[in-house]
Amino acid sequence: MRLSQAFLPVLKESPSDAQIVSHKLMLRAGLIRQMAAGIYAWLPLGWRVLRKIEQIVREEQDRAGSIEMLMPTIQPAELWRESGRYDAYGPEMLRIRDRHDREMLYGPTNEEMLTALFRDDVKSYRDLPRTLYHIQWKFRDEVRPRFGVMRGREFLMKDAYSFDLDEAGARHSYYTQLLAYLRTFKRMGIKAVPMKAASGPIGGDLSHEFIVLAPTGESEVFYDSHFEDMDWEREGLAYGDATGLQALFDEVSGTYAATDETHDEARWAEVSADRRRQGRGIEVGHIFYFGTKYSDAMGLRVSGRGGDMITPHMGSYGVGVSRLVGAIIEASHDEAGIIWPEAVAPWKVGIVTMRGDDQASIQAAEGLYAQLNAAGVETLYDDRDERGGAKLAGMDLMGLPWQVIIGPRGLATGVVELKSRRTGVREQLSLESVMARLTA
Numbered sequence: 001m002r003l004s005q006a007f008l009p010v011l012k013e014s015p016s017d018a019q020i021v022s023h024k025l026m027l028r029a030g031l032i033r034q035m036a037a038g039i040y041a042w043l044p045l046g047w048r049v050l051r052k053i054e055q056i057v058r059e060e061q062d063r064a065g066s067i068e069m070l071m072p073t074i075q076p077a078e079l080w081r082e083s084g085r086y087d088a089y090g091p092e093m094l095r096i097r098d099r100h101d102r103e104m105l106y107g108p109t110n111e112e113m114l115t116a117l118f119r120d121d122v123k124s125y126r127d128l129p130r131t132l133y134h135i136q137w138k139f140r141d142e143v144r145p146r147f148g149v150m151r152g153r154e155f156l157m158k159d160a161y162s163f164d165l166d167e168a169g170a171r172h173s174y175y176t177q178l179l180a181y182l183r184t185f186k187r188m189g190i191k192a193v194p195m196k197a198a199s200g201p202i203g204g205d206l207s208h209e210f211i212v213l214a215p216t217g218e219s220e221v222f223y224d225s226h227f228e229d230m231d232w233e234r235e236g237l238a239y240g241d242a243t244g245l246q247a248l249f250d251e252v253s254g255t256y257a258a259t260d261e262t263h264d265e266a267r268w269a270e271v272s273a274d275r276r277r278q279g280r281g282i283e284v285g286h287i288f289y290f291g292t293k294y295s296d297a298m299g300l301r302v303s304g305r306g307g308d309m310i311t312p313h314m315g316s317y318g319v320g321v322s323r324l325v326g327a328i329i330e331a332s333h334d335e336a337g338i339i340w341p342e343a344v345a346p347w348k349v350g351i352v353t354m355r356g357d358d359q360a361s362i363q364a365a366e367g368l369y370a371q372l373n374a375a376g377v378e379t380l381y382d383d384r385d386e387r388g389g390a391k392l393a394g395m396d397l398m399g400l401p402w403q404v405i406i407g408p409r410g411l412a413t414g415v416v417e418l419k420s421r422r423t424g425v426r427e428q429l430s431l432e433s434v435m436a437r438l439t440a
């Protein structure tokens with residue numbers, strides 16, 4: 001993308017209405033604009049990042065055997081009356097009436113809808129187990145929407161739902177998601193510690209929240225530093241390996257990690273002092289096992305092997321896709337701006353000409369831009385006739401992992417600069433070496 005043709009509105013001043021750094025940076029670097037309280041337009045830069053995050057979530061869900069689908073944002077109230085949550089949900093639910101005076105709502109989550117779909121189409125034990133998911137906008141009329149996309153009213157969530165024949169099967173599905181979540185967040189360049197959670201309004205007794213550590217997080221967290229050294233990817237662990245998944249779960253639940261809601265002083269005291277870590281964190285995912293709560297309430301039953309009727313056990317598994325954009329920035333930035341982990345960066349490389357009127361620089365930049373595009377490397381080329389310093393500041397603010405800085409002085413000796421946004425290290429390299437490095 002050429003910056004001269006892009007829509008990347010950058011703010012010079014730090015926005016005064018934003019309280020936390022990720023919100024400030026998302027406004028300044030032009031990722032989002034607020035359209036109403038807690039409701040945002042995703043500008044091109046933000047949209048690119050959001051799609052990268054969504055795609056990692058999707059790939060890891062698919063790899064774990066979950067099946068993608070798409071449910072609507074608007075739901076009929078009857079579904080929620082069946083589960084008994086229509087009244088229980090309270091003012092966070094956005095209730096709507098259509099022209100025929102039918103009661104509708106903008107979905108805050110989809111347990112009811114998927115249970116109903118499953119009930120109508122699945123009749124036999126042979127069709128279980130299944131885990132289905134979608135990535136769809138949700139609406140919760142939060143009392144205090146704040147911190148930008150971190151606590152929005154409209155937000156993008158991945159929500160998966162598992163259906164199993166019994167509790168053992170449901171636990172396997174739960175452990176599968178646990179591993180998928182560890183892998184998902186690791187790929188995004190962040191560590192989200194699974195912490196024992198209170199099960200809350202969904203009900204049930206098995207629940208973990210995935211928490212990214214950041215000083216601006218809304219909850220206070222306590223965890224054993226063993227999580228910092230843990231192997232999050234478990235490359236050798238297959239999703240079908242029930243014993244391996246059980247061992248993973250035992251390791252996770254046997255290592256102390258809790259939010260202020262579930263914190264247990266007695267168990268905390270047993271963690272050796274040098275391993276106690278305390279701080280604040282942001283919830284980016286939440287997984288639940290809730291047994292037959294919805295299947296019972298909504299009459300989901302399938303025939304079993306011997307003709308008996310079975311009530312499936314369910315779990316649900318959420319990832320805050322849009323919240324992650326803010327959470328990653330909270331975990332990865334400096335005074336100059338955002339520092340994107342490569343896997344979620346809007347572009348991998350930014351090209352800057354220090355002198356927009358120098359023909360040799362323009363020629364070198366154009367050539368490199370064409371080569372990077374041909375090699376499939378996502379590149380933002382600042383081809384505007386602006387001061388070099390201002391362009392560099394813009395690149396730092398937007399946080400692309402690599403900058404190629406091209407100026408007449410370097411070109412005279414056949415080199416350009418390759419700068420790593422994360423380390424700040426600048427290397428003088430030939431254009432060929434830059435190409436080799438960026439396509440390695």
Ligand code: ATP
Binds near residue numbers: 154283319
């Ligand atoms: P919170 O405790 O932060 O209000 P929650 O427990 O109500 O969240 P869940 O129902 O567990 O949220 O939803 C799954 C995920 O969706 C959360 O882990 C979070 O990442 C994300 N999420 C929930 N509410 C919001 C919101 N208002 N804005 C952005 N993301 C949200």
Ligand code: MG
Binds near residue numbers: 209283285286
């Ligand atoms: Mg939650």
